[in-house]
Amino acid sequence: MKKISPKYKDTYVNCKTNEWIPKTFENFIGEIEHLTSLCNSTGSLPLYRGHRERNWLIDSTFARSFKAIIFGLSAGEKLNDYVLNTSELHSSVLNLFLLKYGVLVRPSEELESVASQKDLDSWFELMKKYQQYPEEDNFFLKGTNIIDWSQSSDVALYFANKNRKGEGAIYICDATATGKTLQTKPMGAILDKMNELGNSGEPLGIPLLFCPKKQIACKRARNQQAIYFAQMDLRYDLETIWRIQEKSMRGEKIITKVVLPANSQEAANGYLEEKEISHDLIYPDLQKC
Numbered sequence: 357m358k359k360i361s362p363k364y365k366d367t368y369v370n371c372k373t374n375e376w377i378p379k380t381f382e383n384f385i386g387e388i389e390h391l392t393s394l395c396n397s398t399g400s401l402p403l404y405r406g407h408r409e410r411n412w413l414i415d416s417t418f419a420r421s422f423k424a425i426i427f428g429l430s431a432g433e434k435l436n437d438y439v440l441n442t443s444e445l446h447s448s449v450l451n452l453f454l455l456k457y458g459v460l461v462r463p464s465e466e467l468e469s470v471a472s473q474k475d476l477d478s479w480f481e482l483m484k485k486y487q488q489y490p491e492e493d494n495f496f497l498k499g500t501n502i503i504d505w506s507q508s509s510d511v512a513l514y515f516a517n518k519n520r521k522g523e524g525a526i527y528i529c530d531a532t533a534t535g536k537t538l539q540t541k542p543m544g545a546i547l548d549k550m551n552e553l554g555n556s557g558e559p560l561g562i563p564l565l566f567c568p569k570k571q572i573a574c575k576r577a578r579n580q581q582a583i584y585f586a587q588m589d590l591r592y593d594l595e596t597i598w599r600i601q602e603k604s605m606r607g608e609k610i611i612t613k614v615v616l617p618a619n620s621q622e623a624a625n626g627y628l629e630e631k632e633i634s635h636d637l638i639y640p641d642l643q644k645c
Contacts (some may be wrong), residue, residue: 417499
């Protein structure tokens with residue numbers, strides 16, 4: 357998206373935090389619709405992610421778990437730059453991730469067989485299962501490096517409003533502005549490349565977009581209209597990476613954050629009810645993918 361500005365004059369734009377801050381819930385919805393319209397008018401693909409805490413970083417569950425266990429950080433806290441930029445941190449988080457995916461956790465023989473028969477990506481299917489059914493992940497560092505996004509702003513609002521106490525946020529990503537990020541290699545080959553590049557000290561690149569045409573049917577993922585970005589360098593949240601990328605893009609924006617006002621839970625619940633976005637829709641089954 358290029359040359360974007362809020363729809364409403366009283367929506368405050370915080371240039372330091374890169375946030376749009378509407379005054380009311382109605383204006384919040386108006387700004388989301390405004391950004392969606394801008395994307396659609398240029399043929400862009402808007403993706404949405406909702407956070408019930410305004411200050412949460414766009415980190416994968418694995419990155420959050422690593423930062424919480426090793427450094428005691430919350431989902432909204434960043435490491436200081438000295439630690440963040442060290443090769444020691446880079447190799448530590450990467451190799452713990454590769455220890456989990458490749459040594460201790462692998463696709464089952466049954467999954468490999470189904471994947472082979474139906475031309476599926478077994479590693480992606482394993483990670484998708486852990487995203488949708490985190491209770492099945494028994495490793496002490498939870499989660500994967502893929503991050504759920506939705507093609508529906510209403511689904512993002514459901515997650516932003518669920519159990520919310522104060523301000524939340526919705527991120528809108530123009531997926532076409534991220535460049536050639538659509539995953540083309542199998543996840544297993546990407547894991548091998550992460551191992552090769554990361555352990556030679558080379559950067560792992562910008563986030564990759566995962567939306568394989570062939571997937572194991574999962575009603576939960578389908579209803580959530582889920583698409584996934586893989587966090588390649590686990591030290592840096594996606595917003596940080598994309599803000600750096602934006603600096604070389606001559607005014608084009610990859611991501612916009614719109615703050616969901618405090619004390620708007622009731623209004624948000626009413627809006628979602630009208631749109632028929634409910635718990636039963638988001639979590640339609642208790643079965644595995």
